[in-house]
Amino acid sequence: MGNFFTSLFSGSSESPEESKAKEDKKNFDIFKYDGVRAQKIGQVTYAIKCFLEALKIQSDFETMGYLAVAYTSVNQLEEASQVYDQMVEAEPDHLSTWITRANLAYMMERYESVIEGTTYVIEKDNTLANAFYLRGKAYQGLSDLLNALADLTRTIALKDDYTEAYLSRAEVLLGMRQADEALTDVEKALELSPEEEALYLLRGQIHESQDNLDAAHEDYQYVLDLNPFNEDAYVMKGKLLIKQGKPAEAADLFTDAIELKPDFAKAFAERGRAYTLLGKSKEALEDLKQAIELDPQGEEAKKIEGQHTNFDDMYKGGIF
Template sequence: MGNFFTSLFSSSKAATPEEEKAKSDQKKFDILKYDGVRAQKMGQVAYAIKCFTEALNLQEDFETMTYLVAAYTVANKAEEALEVLNRMVELEPDHINTRLTRVSVLFMLDKDADVIADCQHVLELEDTNHLAWFLMGKAKRTTADPLGAIADLTKAIALKEDFTDAYLMRAQILLSMSQATEALPDVEKAIELAPEEETTYLLRGRIHEAMGNLDAAAADYQNTLELNPFNDEAALLTGNLLIAQERLDEAISFFDEMIDLKPEFAKAYAERGRAKNLKGDKEGAFEDLKKSIELNPEGDEAQKLEGQHTNFNDMYKGGIF
């Protein structure tokens, strides 16, 4: 019997120092990872990043990398997020969500040309991925390939018929190519799909204006302002349309209202000054121009003035308005 117990206990060997360290590291890793997850859920992003980073120093874990990328993105640390994503792609080159996440970060960093390769890889794995077609079209649009962008967006729409953003982007590209008539059906479809989205009305207004349908354009700009009274672009387009129609008093009154609503609206002062100048009110125009530059010393008006004489009449000769 004594030999039996001696044999039993001698068969269970004590853990080696390496095994003890591995066990300790695993415990530390688990604590850091889940502390990071809890911190991230509570909005403690800096602490979450610290936890995830230290956890990854102990163990290269794909899931933890995903959490770290999300935390870096929330913290506006796109370069750091990209570094982690690059490693994730090395580890799992065919992981579609990782590729698409990297695409989003590349857009944030204005590395649009690098987007196309990731989208193409996704499409090699899954050619019905409508989001990859859309994102590739977006990248081609910004890298001077409008026809390629239209082709990709068309494929995205064929795969997802209610893809509002794809219709909008295709309409924007067509308008930029002076094909307003062809752009109109796309923006009409986008409005049908998202009737409360202000940007759809704004785009349709620009399309109508390009087609010479000025009343329809004005109505759409007004629709945009009803959805969002603080939409600067809609306000400027409305006022500029009134100026173009030589309805100068209406333009001035309109910009009065916009400035009352948003006193720091520098461009509204500049455009009101332009309307006043066309009416012959040089003094009023000068005051508005001066106010615009005070509010936005780096704006277009200040840039136009650079190197010119400060005499007001000379400013107009320089094409300020």
């Protein structure tokens, strides 16, 4: 009878708890889908705020996924990693989340974490090629070439058109001084992805290891023809020219690269080496200074760290 009169005079039979639950659901949906819309149009900071507010109201797996993607897109990798940790804890059988989490860990060079996560996935389902691929890449990052080779081979057995797996296995084989086998993998990958620049660069390195320097030169130049802004191609071709006893050509090449990309620190460093071979010590020193100013945490800066008190002593110290 009491509920009847409550309904009669208030127009509703909802309890306060039910009203609050309905309001929470409404607010959750507003925050979640405002975040989704913001993310679609590139307003990622606002999207993150929306997802965080939604998750304060309700722990929702899908919203956590949106939040992790948003964090990753703005390079907040630590925050994204924490969200993925929560997601795999919430739904441990959702294997695609484990793989996405492992991808992120690989980006952060947390190779042990990649191996742990992908091993969990493989134990649940040993038919997922990308799990073996990621674990193989993690072993490669740890310089465990035998385990890397085993996992990358298993990847290819499961998916014989996996271009990245052929490329990575070729890198591993080259590291194991098995150049002929590495070349076979690269050629197979090129059949699958004939415009992939990284494959030509790797093939050039393989040719160099076989002392086939003309073929290596052709591969590096082909990449520059495809993409005049490919920094690795400039560095590899320039080093090859120096190996061939052509430092003047190498210096000219790096000058061209610097004209295209004035902040190309590695090109300054490599041109400095070429100038050193040409006896141009002043120019070499200026290039070294420029390389370190552009990349204070780079290879050249690390070489001189704690060894010299000023730039004037660098050349004398044999930095090149």
